Amino acid sequence: MTDLTPAGAAALDAVDPLAGFREAFVHDDADPDLIYLDGNSLGRLPMASVALAEDVLRRQWGQRLIRSWNDGWFEVPRLIGDRIAELVGAKPGELVLADATSVVLYKAAVAALKVRPGRTRILTDDLNFPSDVQVLRAAAQAAGPDHEVVILESDGLHGPVDGLSEALGADRGADVALVSLSHVAYGPGWCWDLATTTRAAHEAGALMLWDLCHSVGVVPTDLGAADVDLAVGCTYKYLNGGPGSPAFLYVNADRTDLQNPVRGWYGSDDPMGFGFDAGPAAGASRFLTGTPPILSTVLVEPGVDLILEAGIDRLRAKSVALTERFVALVDLHLAPLGFGVQSPRDPARRGSHVSLRHDAAQAVSQALVNEARVITDSRPPDLIRFGFAPLYIGFADVDEAVRRTAEVVESGGIDRWRGVQPVVP
Ligand SMILES: Cc1ncc(COP(=O)(O)O)c(C=O)c1O
Known part of the structure; x- marks a missing residue:
């Protein structure tokens, strides 16, 4: 039986093998009580990124100038891609950093449709990120x-x-060119069984394109297997x-038929041949x-190093324990205040x-951010998302976030923040 008291949380934190990673991140000394539950955004x-940024700006750009392309900049999208x-579960050369997720999704979807001539449907679901659906529609139009x-x-x-098995079934699957889904859904956090x-x-003859935005670094994934x-x-x-x-794009090494629909010199075999x-x-x-945007590309590496050092299986184990x-x-403290869990109960199917779920989700989230020092976010119409990044969130943070949520709601926080519409909710 889990001990749901603060002493129980402290006991879990005391034996957490990943606890030390919290110190690998910058924390605001002036705001020690802040609980950051938006690492999923x-x-x-x-x-390490602070020191690296200083080096990239002052030495690599400031002193080495254009010579830095020969010192390593040219290889960076590929080399950091190999780390990811x-x-x-990808092989070296199968993954590269580039563009924004929406842009590489477009490239990937158009490439996939091209190798399935005669098939006209792309399947996705209503849990997918809105930008993905917009991109898929643009790819279909193209x-x-x-x-x-x-x-x-x-x-x-x-x-x-x-619904997906039916749509891929013998009578209906023959015209499906591509299935594209978010591995973990941005709203409820539903996690598809990727394999x-x-x-x-594949059994229906379609290609599979995954969006790993909400799973990479927290859910073990074996694209190759x-x-x-x-x-x-x-x-x-x-x-x-x-x-x-920048985003990343994985292309299975066996799929040499897939071609970039937005060709350019950096994707060519002789970029400096002009x-x-x-x-x-x-x-x-x-x-x-x-x-490539070198400044932001270079800064991807320290975070990836930390994830690799912690180990994805340990991260997943802690993430499941936290959620x-x-x-x-x-269930114990917030259900009586009008909150409902709008994520799968089965941790195997959750990111x-x-x-x-709450009728006044945006007001609750704003009250948490502005009055309770708990950073969450909200998504329309009625979701408040609590993200548990296992590298820097501990068990006491979970307990304290729930306690403060109850406190801010019971003290009338919803009325104080109703109708407040921040640019990024
Ligand atoms: C699941 C998912 N897909 C795609 C995107 C869009 O990413 P980008 O802004 O890099 O195109 C996001 C952004 O949050 C996301 O959560």
Whole structure:
């Protein structure tokens, strides 16, 4: 029986093998009580990134100037891609840093549609990130007027597993070119079974494209074992790469038929030949287009190093323990105040954030951020997301976040923040 008292949390923190990683991040000494539960949106700043940023700016750019391209800048999108590859079961050369997630998703989707001529449907679900659906529709439009995106309906909590099997079934699957889903859904945190789903897509003759934004760095993922065709993800959430840090794109090495629809010199096999007729580069690098944003690309590495050092299995074990504790405490203390857990109860089917449903979700989140020193976020219409980044969140943080949530609501916080609409909720 789990001890849900503060003493129980302290006991878990005392034996947490990952507890020391908290000190690898910058914390605001002037705000020691802050509980940061939004690492699923923007990860914390690694200490090592501060020193690296100083070096990149002052020495690499300031002193070495353009010579830095020959000192290593040119290789950075590939080399850091290889580090992330270790994390997701990819081989060297199969993963590269580039663009924003939405952009690499577009490149990947258009490439996939091209190798499935005659098939006109892209399957996704209503838990997918809105930008992904917009991108998939744009890719369908680029492929031709007969192409369409089919959005499978979920119950708002669990992915439409049965709906997907039906849509891929013998009678209906023959015109599906591509299945594209978020591994972990940004709203409820539902986590698809990546291997089984990929197999189902392949059995129907479709390609599989995963969005790993909310799973990379917290959910063990083996793209190679599952024979995934394409995957994308961002580096600014659990990988702690920084605001607007570049996305990554994985392209299965066996899928040499997939070609970048936005060709450019950085994705060519001879970028410095300055010829019009250069061919595509090898591996995922062929999906690069223009000059990579070096400052933000370089700064992805320290966060990835920390994740690799901690180990994805230990991170997952702690993440599950944190979210399980949170769910239990919510049932105990917050359910009577109008909150409901809007994430799967089965931890195997959940990522590292838990969403709570509340009629005044945005006001609750604003009250937490502005009065209770608990940083969460809200998503329309009624979700408050609590993200538990296992590298720097402890068990006492979970207990304290629940205590402060109850306190701020009981003290009338909702009325004080109702109607307040921040730019980023
Ligand atoms: C699941 C998911 N996919 C895609 C995106 C969009 O990423 P980007 O802004 O890098 O295009 C996000 C952003 O939060 C996301 O959560």
